[in-house]
Amino acid sequence: MPTSDDIDRQYMRRALELAANGLYSAHPNPRVGCVIVKNGEVVGEGWHRKTGEAHAEVAALEAADTAAAGATAYVSLEPCAHVGKTPPCVSALIEAGIVRLVAAMQDPNPKVAGKGLAVAKDAGITTSVGLLEADALRLNEGFVSRVKRGRPFVRLKIAASLDGATAMRSGESQWITGEEARQDVQRLRAASGAVLTGIETVLKDDPSMNVRDGGLGDELPQPVRVVLDSRLRMPTDSRMLGLPGKTLIFGVQGTDGGTLEAAGAEIVKMATGDGRSDLSAVLEHLAQMEINDVLVEAGPVLAGAFLTARLVDELVIYQAPHIMGSETRGMVETPDFRGLDQRLNFRVIDSSVVGNDTRLTLRPAI
Secondary structure, three states: OOOHHHHHHHHHHHHHHHHHHHOOOOOOOOOOEEEEEEOOEEEEEEEOOOOOOOOHHHHHHHHHHHHHOOOEEEEOOOOOOOOOOOOOHHHHHHHHOOOEEEEOOOOOOOOOOOHHHHHHHHOOOEEEEOOOHHHHHHHOHHHHHHHHHOOOEEEEEEEEEOOOEEEEOOOOOOOOOOHHHHHHHHHHHHOOOEEEEEHHHHHHHOOOOOOOOHHHOOOOOOOEEEEEOOOOOOOOOOHHHHOOOOEEEEEEOOOOOHHHHHOOOEEEEEOOOOOOOOHHHHHHHHHHOOOOEEEEOOOHHHHHHHHHOOOOOEEEEEEEOOOOOOOEEEOOOOOOOOOHHHOOOEEEEEEEEEOOEEEEEEEEOO
């Protein structure tokens, strides 16, 4: 016979499933789901679709209507207690007559951070927090990173052959991986607030850096396209400048970006000591723009720079089952490591077959 803890887990898992519906559309807000249960029966469900629309709790309360009185609310993130673009969710739960509130995790936002649970408790609602917390955290790692670390969660994507090549010596690289892997990358882009690359990739490939898979859902917000271009060499007829959405170019102070701005780009100029963009400063700027997750799709120099700066939170490698030969370009360029103690260590958290390729998902070893 299921225990009360088993039952709580069942409903919280459902709340997390609902929250995942916002994977591609909720940012910069967190992905949140809510389930309202009364007498062992689900009377309302909801999830946060996108900023400005109803939060998960409000959507679930609307579905439950008067049945919410005396019910338990399972929420994947602590309800907000402040006025933002919408009224406080905890007030809506109180007014609806919820008697028990179960949250998977506390909201890291200082405007909330325990206040929502405290307000509910003061109103006589029985509260608890921490059920399936690790699952809830994984769903909102970018939001938590931006709020607590002041920078987005950084995911570096690389497509390579079995022998670690990302391009022929001539620069030819389209395509190393198959169609299924390339479609999978669209999923990574759609879940990101920004896609970042370097000027050399733009000059070589003229990429679009947008989400092009309609199968992920209609009206998906396009990620901000970010180009690190210290000398502002980006051509004004670059493909991405003609696409909907924002193209943000980071240059060095003193460079003239007038023609690029006229072509539709937004220019951010930063002071640096070596003539290159400060990666940490770039990420801090993106966090100030409320960008939670950044997908880096770049050549070996910039990819290596992110790795050696210890700014990569997750590394995703799509590995194609072929050998490209010794006269090719590698995955990353790093300083000249002289010993094994200098290597960058990762742990594999997932290995999956995508079409005829393998997707390895890795995180820095602690």
